[in-house]
Amino acid sequence: MYLHKIKIGNVEINNNIFLAPMAGITDVPFRVLCKEQGAGLVYTEMVSSKGMFYNDKKTKKLLEIDNSERPVAVQIFGSDPKIMGEIAKEVSNYADIIDINMGCPVPKVVKNNEGSRLLLDLPLIDEITKEVVKNSKVPVTIKIRKGWDKEHIVAVEVAKIAEKNGVSAITVHGRTRDEFFSRRC
Numbered sequence: 079m080y081l082h083k084i085k086i087g088n089v090e091i092n093n094n095i096f097l098a099p100m101a102g103i104t105d106v107p108f109r110v111l112c113k114e115q116g117a118g119l120v121y122t123e124m125v126s127s128k129g130m131f132y133n134d135k136k137t138k139k140l141l142e143i144d145n146s147e148r149p150v151a152v153q154i155f156g157s158d159p160k161i162m163g164e165i166a167k168e169v170s171n172y173a174d175i176i177d178i179n180m181g182c183p184v185p186k187v188v189k190n191n192e193g194s195r196l197l198l199d200l201p202l203i204d205e206i207t208k209e210v211v212k213n214s215k216v217p218v219t220i221k222i223r224k225g226w227d228k229e230h231i232v233a234v235e236v237a238k239i240a241e242k243n244g245v246s247a248i249t250v251h252g253r254t255r256d257e258f259f260s261r262r263c
């Protein structure tokens with residue numbers, strides 16, 4: 079395997095093996111173990127910007143970080159650009175990178191216009207990325223799917239918007255929202 083150092087914005091990362099964000103899985107102990115085993119960058123579970131905004135205790139717990147896991151990317155999700163910006167300002171006081179979730183397919187997220195639902199609203203992606211980048215003191219990245227369904231493959235358009243707004247890196251989950259987790263990439 080070809081290992082190399084990588085830089086996202088001003089964050090130097092030892093190697094190009096990243097632990098993907100996984101809700102219910104990538105908590106502090108899991109991330110620390112992966113770091114010990116050599117992961118270059120680890121991601122938190124996705125964290126609701128609204129949950130943080132309204133001071134939800136369970137949401138706050140998802141934001142715990144152990145210094146041994148740095149650099150760590152905190153993944154936030156939401157659909158309100160102003161709330162996302164506010165939360166980015168706060169999270170960037172302790173995260174090394176802020177990642178925006180634009181790929182979660184689950185109905186309870188999608189019905190709030192969050193996660194992968196953003197892929198059907200490119201102007202909203204424009205606003206959210208602008209607000210988050212403007213308010214964050216650390217590099218901002220996004221994680222998308224290639225599109226909503228095979229009629230709406232938008233990865234390239236989203237990448238152009240992200241680049242224009244100063245997003246530092248993009249991760250693409252090579253499935254559409256329609257494909258959830260099962261169809262081959």
Ligand SMILES: Cc1cc2nc3c(=O)[nH]c(=O)nc-3n(C[C@H](O)[C@H](O)[C@H](O)COP(=O)(O)O)c2cc1C
Nearest residue numbers: 098099100101103123124153179181182221251259
């Ligand atoms: C249990 C589980 C939870 C996940 N949670 C998140 C998440 O919180 N945020 C996110 O961006 N992706 C999440 N994903 C997607 C993964 O990060 C990854 O993009 C996806 O599983 C594709 O990789 P694979 O084909 O190796 O499974 C999750 C995946 C799984 C299986």
